Amino acid sequence: MRRLATGLCALALTFAALACEREERRFQTLPAKSARAQPVRLTTLQPGQSLPARSGHGPYDENAWAISEGERLFNQYNCSGCHFHGGGGIGPPLMDAKWIYGSDPQNIYDTIVEGRPNGMPSYGGHVPDDQIWKIEAYVRTLSGLAPKAAEPDRSDQMEARRSEQATSPAAPRGQKAEHPQ
Amino acid sequence: MRDTASGHRWEGSEQFYRGAILALGLALGLAGCRTRASKEDGKPAAPARSAALAGARVAGQPPAQQDDGQWLMPAKDYASTRYSALAQINTANVAQLKPAWTFSTGNVRGHEGAPLVVGSTMYVVTPFPNILYALDLTQPGAPLKWKYEPPVLPAAQGVACCDVVNRGAAYDDGKIYYNTLDGQTVAVDAAAGGEVWRTMVADINKGESITMAPLVVKGKVLVGNSGGEFGVRGWLTALDSGSGRIAWRAYSTGPDKDVLIGPRFKPFYPQDRGKDLGVSTWPPDAWKIGGGTMWGWISYDPELNLIYHGTANPGPWNPDIRPGDNKWTAGIFARDPDTGEARWFYQWSPHDLYDYDGINENVLLDLELQGQHGQRRKVLVRPERNGYVYVLDRVTGEVLSANPFVHVTSSRGVDLKTGRLIEAPDKKTGFGHIVRDVCPAAPGAKDWQPSAFSPRTGLLYMPHNNLCMDEEGVEANYIAGTPFVGANVRMYAGPGGNRGAFTAWDPAAGRAVWSVPEPFPAWSGALVTAGDVVFYGTMEGWFKALDAHTGKELWKFKTGSGIIGQPITYKGPDGKQYVAIFSGVGGWSGAIVAAGLDPRDGTAALGFVNAMKDLPQKTTPGGMLYVFALP
Numbered sequence: 001m002r003r004l005a006t007g008l009c010a011l012a013l014t015f016a017a018l019a020c021e022r023e024e025r026r027f028q029t030l031p032a033k034s035a036r037a038q039p040v041r042l043t044t045l046q047p048g049q050s051l052p053a054r055s056g057h058g059p060y061d062e063n064a065w066a067i068s069e070g071e072r073l074f075n076q077y078n079c080s081g082c083h084f085h086g087g088g089g090i091g092p093p094l095m096d097a098k099w100i101y102g103s104d105p106q107n108i109y110d111t112i113v114e115g116r117p118n119g120m121p122s123y124g125g126h127v128p129d130d131q132i133w134k135i136e137a138y139v140r141t142l143s144g145l146a147p148k149a150a151e152p153d154r155s156d157q158m159e160a161r162r163s164e165q166a167t168s169p170a171a172p173r174g175q176k177a178e179h180p181q
Numbered sequence: 182m183r184d185t186a187s188g189h190r191w192e193g194s195e196q197f198y199r200g201a202i203l204a205l206g207l208a209l210g211l212a213g214c215r216t217r218a219s220k221e222d223g224k225p226a227a228p229a230r231s232a233a234l235a236g237a238r239v240a241g242q243p244p245a246q247q248d249d250g251q252w253l254m255p256a257k258d259y260a261s262t263r264y265s266a267l268a269q270i271n272t273a274n275v276a277q278l279k280p281a282w283t284f285s286t287g288n289v290r291g292h293e294g295a296p297l298v299v300g301s302t303m304y305v306v307t308p309f310p311n312i313l314y315a316l317d318l319t320q321p322g323a324p325l326k327w328k329y330e331p332p333v334l335p336a337a338q339g340v341a342c343c344d345v346v347n348r349g350a351a352y353d354d355g356k357i358y359y360n361t362l363d364g365q366t367v368a369v370d371a372a373a374g375g376e377v378w379r380t381m382v383a384d385i386n387k388g389e390s391i392t393m394a395p396l397v398v399k400g401k402v403l404v405g406n407s408g409g410e411f412g413v414r415g416w417l418t419a420l421d422s423g424s425g426r427i428a429w430r431a432y433s434t435g436p437d438k439d440v441l442i443g444p445r446f447k448p449f450y451p452q453d454r455g456k457d458l459g460v461s462t463w464p465p466d467a468w469k470i471g472g473g474t475m476w477g478w479i480s481y482d483p484e485l486n487l488i489y490h491g492t493a494n495p496g497p498w499n500p501d502i503r504p505g506d507n508k509w510t511a512g513i514f515a516r517d518p519d520t521g522e523a524r525w526f527y528q529w530s531p532h533d534l535y536d537y538d539g540i541n542e543n544v545l546l547d548l549e550l551q552g553q554h555g556q557r558r559k560v561l562v563r564p565e566r567n568g569y570v571y572v573l574d575r576v577t578g579e580v581l582s583a584n585p586f587v588h589v590t591s592s593r594g595v596d597l598k599t600g601r602l603i604e605a606p607d608k609k610t611g612f613g614h615i616v617r618d619v620c621p622a623a624p625g626a627k628d629w630q631p632s633a634f635s636p637r638t639g640l641l642y643m644p645h646n647n648l649c650m651d652e653e654g655v656e657a658n659y660i661a662g663t664p665f666v667g668a669n670v671r672m673y674a675g676p677g678g679n680r681g682a683f684t685a686w687d688p689a690a691g692r693a694v695w696s697v698p699e700p701f702p703a704w705s706g707a708l709v710t711a712g713d714v715v716f717y718g719t720m721e722g723w724f725k726a727l728d729a730h731t732g733k734e735l736w737k738f739k740t741g742s743g744i745i746g747q748p749i750t751y752k753g754p755d756g757k758q759y760v761a762i763f764s765g766v767g768g769w770s771g772a773i774v775a776a777g778l779d780p781r782d783g784t785a786a787l788g789f790v791n792a793m794k795d796l797p798q799k800t801t802p803g804g805m806l807y808v809f810a811l812p
């Protein structure tokens with residue numbers, strides 16, 4: 001009986017302790033400075049005066065070896081099953097100038113990690129970050145966004161396509177990311 | 182249950198390892214597969230073929246049956262003839278055909294569907310997001326009665342191999358039944374438009390989707406999955422038409438109990454007899470991700486109480502990963518619709534090397550074959566993707582004839598003694614090499630686009646392809662919910678340079694009677710009427726009417742977009758005959774336009790883009806229903 005009483009008492013105390021958890025009341029709002037003054041933007045339209053956009057940099061964007069690794073991973077993770085060798089199929093083309101979710105390295109990284117609502121799977125947590133950045137670096141080469149020195153100089157695919165470097169300048173290519181600073 | 186958030190979304194298939202293991206993949210629990218490895222009406226037909234005609238009759242229908250002017254299922258009847266006995270529009274007056282009214286779907290993807298006409302209402306289903314519209318045919322201009330919009334997961338677009346198409350609905354007992362891209366079967370009250378039931382039957386996280394039109398047989402809604410390019414395990418399932426509950430499911434691979442093979446299974450050929458062939462004709466466990474989907478057509482013979490359905494290609498495309506006959510893929514089953522039990526099976530393409538899905542239409546005829554005077558046989562005619570028109574005894578599954586209807590290099594005929602396709606060793610695809618000049622290409626001599634049969638002419642009217650390809654086998658990694666193909670492909674026009682054709686075929690004699698070349702694959706369905714007019718559409722957007730006897734073009738109309746839909750005809754409440762067709766390019770062949778693919782990568786869209794680089798100059802996307810009538 002005493003044990004039961006002790007037990008009930010402990011239980012009551014536990015509930016009481018939990019009840020003490022109160023909503024924290026903030027007397028100050030977040031400082032205005034906390035707004036990300038230079039986010040990576042997905043659009044050029046801004047309310048009011050235009051603020052500068054930040055360009056994200058992938059760690060491997062200028063690294064030829066990492067880009068070739070990115071190509072290998074692009075095939076092995078079946079990215080090529082939907083985007084093929086840049087022309088698209090189930091997923092949109094990656095070799096043209098249209099970027100639904102942005103061509104900035106950070107945009108591409110986010111697209112791979114988060115997935116996109118109309119069919120792009122979310123690879124975040126399934127693939128190491130390091131590999132995602134390599135895939136990101138390779139994806140940018142498909143539309144000529146990578147520095148010339150780092151781009152692969154020939155295509156290894158069955159298709160007798162000209163190399164990435166030799167793609168006709170008349171053909172549509174992606175926009176280079178802007179570096180306002 | 183879905184488990185997207187957890188790590189075990191990746192499913193393994195270690196058994197396939199024959200070369201280097203991808204350590205990075207293993208670290209994630211992701212197993213890579215790297216390998217090296219009739220209505221006979223007595224009217225005399227064209228004199229040249231009267232012998233063949235005498236024997237042609239549509240199965241399961243009394244010869245004198247009148248056409249009620251409705252269109253209740255995409256193939257018109259259980260025998261899948263797409264033949265209408267309406268004859269107001271005929272060879273003499275079809276040239277006066279004019280648009281009567283149109284209806285915009287507001288959808289820019291491929292419109293492969295067939296409209297239905299039930300009483301005085303027309304029903305159309307759009308591509309994803311699969312909206313059902315009911316149009317009132319009693320009013321001028323057929324205004325909208327109602328629309329039904331099911332909740333469809335947009336993510337399903339990521340597991341649809343070949344555009345986000347839908348091939349139509351079926352009507353039975355007051356309800357419209359159809360499938361959604363994300364794997365649901367829905368039943369909608371045909372009068373009021375309310376949802377009666379909705380059942381999730383497939384799982385996009387396994388790579389499954391649904392694009393086929395269901396068939397309703399004896400209170401069962403028959404539905405099959407898509408996803409042969411995603412390592413899914415194919416199945417056909419029956420849902421109770423009243424409740425939406427699953428009555429049975431028959432898989433295309435795996436142990437006999439899953440395939441619904443039991444004591445009543447009597448295949449004609451010895452290679453299809455034996456225990457658990459759906460397991461033993463695969464490397465260990467490969468059948469679990471081996472394809473054999475059922476995204477095509479089903480026919481039904483009420484007399485024999487048998488349904489007939491094909492099974493699609495084995496996966497992945499790279500055949501080195503799956504030595505064996507890969508049963509029961511790339512074949513055809515006869516099943517009891519009540520229980521799903523398999524009664525016989527025949528394999529069009531054992532150990533398929535070229536993505537020859539075996540899911541095309543099965544036209545059920547009672548036919549007097551050439552040289553067999555007076556003997557009418559119950560047959561099933563199948564224009565098959567591998568390039569042959571097969572005539573099968575539909576009671577037993579015996580191959581009676583198999584004749585090529587296009588240029589074929591991928592095989593050397595069908596051995597009528599053994600029933601087996603004769604392989605072409607020089608065209609064997611696989612890892613590490615490129616095989617060139619493979620004809621027909623992966624979409625086959627004829628893909629899903631359904632043909633029509635006229636008991637008046639005794640001819641089968643086939644819209645089809647004339648494509649060849651180069652194929653390179655590469656590694657294929659199975660990651661659930663992503664493509665599992667293992668091949669780079671580049672397609673191009675076959676001999677003659679025309680990428681398609683519309684051919685009239687005499688199934689009794691096993692030969693073409695006439696053929697009209699088309700610049701692009703003829704990717705629409707066909708329709709033939711008692712007016713001896715045959716209709717089909719082209720990918721440039723022409724809707725054409727030909728003389729069913731001669732193939733002479735009698736009329737054409739340029740619609741707003743390329744046509745890949747299925748034409749139908751019906752008698753309106755005003756007593757007039759109408760012809761309806763969806764315009765709206767897309768599908769596998771038209772993905773370059775509907776999805777805006779880049780022509781510089783010929784391997785895009787599984788290599789179809791290489792053959793369609795000029796399509797964007799010929800047509801633009803946009804779905805619209807066109808309905809034609811005589812003035």
